[in-house]
Amino acid sequence: MEGGLWYYNIDQNGKGDDQTAVYRSYADGHWSVVKYAEWLNANAKDFPGGENAVQIAIDPNESLPPWERVDWDAMHTTEMAIPQFSHKLPPHGDQQYYELIGKYNQYSYGWDDKLDGDYWNISENFAYYSGERGKANDFYNTADTMLNLIILNHVLSAIDAAWAAARFNKFVDLYARAQLMRLPDGRAELAATACFSIRL
Template identity: 35%
Template sequence: MNRTRKILLLSVLILVPYVVNAQALADLSGKVIKMDEKVFNERPSDHITISDFSYNAASEQVTEGGPLEPFRQKAGLAFISSAILPGTGQAANGKWVRAGIYFAAEVVGIIYHLDANARARRQERAYERFTHENWSVVAYAEWLVNYSAIHNLENGYQALADHISAANPDFSNTINDWRKVDINLLRSVEQLTPYIYQNGRGSNFSHLLPDYGSQQYYELISKYYQYQPGWRDWYGQITTGADQSISRYIYLWNGSDMPFALFYEGRDRAQEFNDNYRTAGNILKLLVVNHVVSAFDAFFTVRIKNTRIETQANLLSPTKPFSVTLHF
């Protein structure tokens, strides 16, 4: 008997949860079935519109305002800004690394350009002072007279000889020597003077002495062998040297008549400041490139930043259910 009661009690405990769950399911089913039937009679289009699936660019735009806003919205303004001062267009759009690179390149380039240009100018002035102490137009004219006389040239050298007969080079400041020589008379003799070699005459001198102080003057006197006799060491060893034989006034082109040390020193000094001028010019070109690259980088940064993708979905159109539009 007791055993029968235990079995009945155990059966009740097992069945009660199922009964409760069944009742709950029945109540839920009843509520679902009793829902307003008009919900099922309505069309999806009554509640769903294309705008629900459209991308609205304005919803994601951050209103920043301020004086920099035009540079963030207009690629042309960013282009002009970085073209004037590299990196500013990038900085206005928050591209700090690229802005720093462009700006640093600009600063470093300007510093190096100014330094190279100033160094070249100092070297150029030092070279000019060097020539004022070591190259004389009187020394060159005196050699030209000796050269013409020993080869018996018909170039009018006699008039030049008379003109400089009382003149002597002033190597303490050869600027003074330019007042002692008629430059036009000197040039007329140069124009008719040929190169004399061991086996005969060559063409006439290739250059006429430029005006004192001109860029060409400082270039030619340390560049062409024609003007080597104007240097102080040549004047002392050749033009006024003890040996005045014809062999001392022939262009051998075999190394024995090569210029002396002062000519080479002048050449090296001129090369030095010219190299620095070229370096300064090359840096200036790189600065221009930096402006151009920075400007275009800023332009495309704004264009890409302002690019928008618009998506549209139409659940009711079987031919065009989805579309994507890219705006620039």
């Protein structure tokens, strides 16, 4: 049983890695921090707090990657000036960069198919990308579940071994507990504890 769980854990992690490469490549081809910064320059003043927004310098050299053309400090100043904006964009390549651009409406204007218009309407590329990123998360969540089952199997095996030993030795007490803990990033992790006491 454990061998199968390890195989499935490795398989799902590998699929998650492959899917991550797919969605990151899609994002790099269809989402631009330059387009997002241009939208901020044109529209930030129209939001509550916009009076504290600053002009974001954009290098006109289109041979540079988009993430090297924008003044990130100025962009962050503008993002933090608008209470409706919940985040500031992390650097390109960061896991949070790829998460935020497919999760929050403030980043929807960086997608190549998003036209000016309703802030709350997302574009088709935004929706597609969110789904692709979700697939990677599903693979990783399944891999995490397999790992938790492996740990649970070890805990149960230890309990069974201790119980078998306790049947032969009435002076041994066993206390075991397994609890599912929710991590800050939303994943679940199994925490298992076991205590033995010997009465002399």
